[in-house]
Amino acid sequence: MKSFIPVNIPLLNGNEKKYLNQCIETGWISSEGPFIKEFENKFAARVGRKHGIAVCNGTAALDAAIEALGIREGDEVIMPTFTIISCISHLIRIGAQPVLIDSDPLTWNMDINQIESKITEKTRLIMIVHIYGLSVDIDPILDIAKRYNLLVLEDAAQMIGQTYKGLPCGSFGDISTFSFYPNKHITSGEGGMIVTNNAQLAEECSSLRNLCFQSEKRFIHERLGWNLRMTNLQAAIGLAQLERLEEFIYIKRKMGSFYTNALKDLPFLQLPLKNTSYSENIYWVFGLVISDSISLSASDAMNQLSKQGIGTRPFFYPMHKQPILNRMGYFNNDYHPVSERLYNKGFYIPSGLGMNLDQLRSCSNAVSNIFKSYI
Numbered sequence: 001m002k003s004f005i006p007v008n009i010p011l012l013n014g015n016e017k018k019y020l021n022q023c024i025e026t027g028w029i030s031s032e033g034p035f036i037k038e039f040e041n042k043f044a045a046r047v048g049r050k051h052g053i054a055v056c057n058g059t060a061a062l063d064a065a066i067e068a069l070g071i072r073e074g075d076e077v078i079m080p081t082f083t084i085i086s087c088i089s090h091l092i093r094i095g096a097q098p099v100l101i102d103s104d105p106l107t108w109n110m111d112i113n114q115i116e117s118k119i120t121e122k123t124r125l126i127m128i129v130h131i132y133g134l135s136v137d138i139d140p141i142l143d144i145a146k147r148y149n150l151l152v153l154e155d156a157a158q159m160i161g162q163t164y165k166g167l168p169c170g171s172f173g174d175i176s177t178f179s180f181y182p183n184k185h186i187t188s189g190e191g192g193m194i195v196t197n198n199a200q201l202a203e204e205c206s207s208l209r210n211l212c213f214q215s216e217k218r219f220i221h222e223r224l225g226w227n228l229r230m231t232n233l234q235a236a237i238g239l240a241q242l243e244r245l246e247e248f249i250y251i252k253r254k255m256g257s258f259y260t261n262a263l264k265d266l267p268f269l270q271l272p273l274k275n276t277s278y279s280e281n282i283y284w285v286f287g288l289v290i291s292d293s294i295s296l297s298a299s300d301a302m303n304q305l306s307k308q309g310i311g312t313r314p315f316f317y318p319m320h321k322q323p324i325l326n327r328m329g330y331f332n333n334d335y336h337p338v339s340e341r342l343y344n345k346g347f348y349i350p351s352g353l354g355m356n357l358d359q360l361r362s363c364s365n366a367v368s369n370i371f372k373s374y375i
């Protein structure tokens with residue numbers, strides 16, 4: 001029997017072991033070790049920002065960034081509904097009001113044409129979230145933000161190494177965040193990074209990350225923070241991975257081309273766009289959306305693939321449909337049909353950096369067999 005192909009297999013065969021050994025040999029395993037600063041500096045430089053603040057995961061990066069921006073109870077935040085719960089949870093906890101935008105059916109990113117009509121006197125922030133491999137069209141959003149004097153947070157968790165009109169994702173707006181979970185283009189096991197050009201925001205995030213200890217009177221607190229620190233061990237892995245980012249992007253694009261060529265002629269199947277006029281896909285994941293003209297759902301297809309030993313994941317469940325948020329009284333009148341359809345009909349197939357050609361072939365053959373049966 002063929003072995004199971006998981007949806008993600010990371011690639012850890014660079015300097016990861018060497019740098020981890022250095023942590024062990026020197027005893028620097030906490031968040032005070034030297035790899036942290038090096039990772040922060042090199043990562044920030046790679047994405048064209050002045051400051052990098054390493055944290056324990058991408059969710060924590062968002063929480064701290066939102067807090068540092070000064071978003072408070074009653075503030076409205078415009079953001080996509082088709083995203084991960086990490087984008088919204090801190091907003092809900094502080095009593096801010098997320099205002100949700102539906103997705104574009106082709107790029108799966110938020111439909112930027114819907115943003116302006118959602119602005120009110122209470123709007124303070126637009127949250128850009130790049131989804132699955134293509135950059136959001138950022139310039140029109142920055143233009144709106146400027147005209148209405150709004151803050152911009154860019155969640156580039158899935159977009160390490162991606163560009164928008166040639167400039168790095170993570171370099172736009174007031175502050176940007178990243179995740180280094182193992183399914184990202186580079187990983188640190190768990191990990192995240194906040195980047196910004198604003199020294200005050202950077203200072204604020206770094207204080208929030210470290211329980212708002214004060215440098216003079218360490219245990220006397222004027223504010224409440226969190227312990228969101230990254231360890232030197234994580235930074236060691238992150239740094240080794242960062243050294244190979246260009247190669248990883250190349251591999252991901254090769255995988256994207258392989259799957260695109262293998263699946264492009266199948267009926268009833270929408271593939272990720274290879275590019276838009278402003279960005280070339282880096283295939284964080286290789287998503288598939290089943291046509292409405294057949295009754296097959298994403299979960300049917302995922303079940304069939306699972307029986308053949310192929311791991312998959314469903315697309316995001318939109319924020320406006322989340323039971324916990326609906327029970328709390330949020331979004332009960334929201335309707336965002338594109339994102340609902342993406343959830344019902346969308347899923348992604350294995351595309352981890354550690355996959356080999358045989359595994360890619362097995363996955364594309366299994367998908368082909370399902371859809372060929374509909375011809």
Ligand SMILES: Cc1ncc(COP(=O)(O)O)c(C=O)c1O
Pocket residue numbers: 057058059060062083084086087129130155157158178179180181191192
């Ligand atoms: C868009 C987006 N934001 C935030 C996160 C959260 O990152 P983490 O899993 O590191 O907390 C993710 C995770 O995949 C994500 O996709």
